[in-house]
Amino acid sequence: MATAIDKQHDGADRRTIRRHGLATRITHWTWAIALYFLLLSGLQIFNAHPSLYIGEQSGFAFDNSVLSIRAVRGADGEVQGVTTAFGRRMDTTGFLGVSGPEDSRAYRAFPAWLTVPSYQDLATGRVVHFFFAWLFAATFLSWLVASLINGHLLRDILPTFSDIRGLPRSFAEHLRFRFRHRRSYNGLQKISYAVVLLIFFPLMILTGLTMSPAMNAGAPWLTEIFGGRQTARTIHFLLMLLLIGFFAIHIFMVLAAGPINEMRSMVTGRFRIDLEATEGGPER
Amino acid sequence: MSRMIINRRRFLTGAGVVVSTIPLVGCDALDGMLSDGATVREAMAKANDLTYRVQRFLIGAHSLAEEFSESEIRQGQRPNGSTDPTDATYVALRNAAFADYRLEIAGLVDRPLSLSLDQLRNMPSRTQITRHDCVEGWSCIAKWTGVPLAAVLDEARVRPEARYVVFRCFDTMNLGLSGESAYYESIDMLDARHPQTILAYGLNGGPLPVANGAPLRLRVERQLGYKMAKYLRSIELASDLAAYGQGNGGLWEDLGYDWYAGI
The missing domain is CATH 1.20.950.20 (Transmembrane di-heme cytochromes, Chain C)
Incomplete structure (x- = not known):
């Protein structure tokens, strides 16, 4: 060697x-x-x-979600990227949920570059x-x-x-x-x-x-x-x-x-x- | 003692070199290679044939999808895709509570059939509580009741040269450039004769709702949801899939999805 x-x-x-x-x-x-x-x-x-669950199935009529990444329209009409992990809501606009340039936002969990x-x-x-x-x-x-x-x-x-x-x-x-x-x-x-x-x-x-x-x-x-x-x-x-x-x-x-x-x-x-x-x- | 003590400038230079190469392989650089029909995509899609063969070998012809107890039904079956077809023939049938509905069985059979819902309900039935896995990633457990496809095929006497069962549907989907297309799907004879492959007319103890494919839909429990055609209009036995749609064996397959959806 x-x-x-x-x-x-x-x-x-x-x-x-x-x-x-x-x-x-x-x-x-x-x-x-x-x-x-x-x-x-x-x-x-x-x-x-863009949601993760615990168990055999995905809860639509019940909640077994541990993570979700969504685009949510707020009361002011603005669409926000909202990531919810174990019940904690986070604003992730620009990266998760809502991303892309300001004038042409894409509503998607992970952004285009990922x-x-x-x-x-x-x-x-x-x-x-x-x-x-x-x-x-x-x-x-x-x-x-x-x-x-x-x-x-x-x-x-x-x-x-x-x-x-x-x-x-x-x-x-x-x-x-x-x-x-x-x-x-x-x-x-x-x-x-x-x-x-x-x-x-x-x-x-x-x-x-x-x-x-x-x-x-x-x-x-x-x-x-x-x-x-x-x-x-x-x-x-x-x-x-x-x-x-x-x-x-x-x-x-x-x-x-x-x-x-x-x-x-x-x-x-x-x-x-x-x-x-x-x-x-x-x-x- | 000779030790490697970190040199900050050298470290930052190295880090800079690594980080600056990342955008070179940015994701949109690959889009061209991955568009429908592109050589690279076609080559990679061959992995699906491998998956098909290996899974068929591993799981055998008769292994059953897991069945669950009543207590696992915790919600209604989530509808997806078409949920309210507007095709005129379908609307007329639905308005008459499907009294005039007939399922046609044709193609490579010795005895073409035209079966009413009552005739289908009077055939042997099977009820199974299974998990529906959508290609999108979600799952939902529900109880399905229907006639085993094998029983219908036996009645129609399938010819030996038949290799696929093709399902034609009432619903049309508007999918961009290709315009309006009727939903269709196909499975091989092995899945067609699998004991859990049924033509379902019942869901969770009641009749199959329109949103879930009334009056009749397919269940192929060892594959993903898009294989399980809803709003069945006719069944054709075929030796080749080239004559249907764009020849890929299903509407979603024509749009780039794999024909074999066991994974």
């Missing part, structure tokens, strides 16, 4: 290792593309009925969503098999006992923006990747399938475990928000820890590590 040691102009000893295997890099970028389109087409689909296509088109949103859903699921399966074979899963993703014990320290280091570039992922990295890859991704696929009426006939246990089709739809949406949160932190960390080195490791596989840290530092 290890290659040439090179002296940096700042005098620190570094060396370049092969960080990410080919399978890891290919699946990473396939996911990046698939998730981008899944998000934008998912918001397009959501716009067709959906594909930009105009309201549920049919095309579904075409895009299911195409990339297949790509996403196939990538997940390939990643799982490859990572079991090449050791990525056991070595880099599943946290060890000492990773968990070292979490408070790892957390404190992240807060102080002190990043040690070592051969292996730190505890916080392992846990966040494990949660995203082994919990969020499978849950996203399963809640998506739970919304399929055909799957409900073939696998009725799906609605059982998620507490109904509409709850599954709500969880699917919630997972989307969690993945956006992960994405924001992920990008922030790449920028903070050295974007060139981090990007190179995910493109060519090569990653420069701090030399002293490879020699069995106490935090391993």
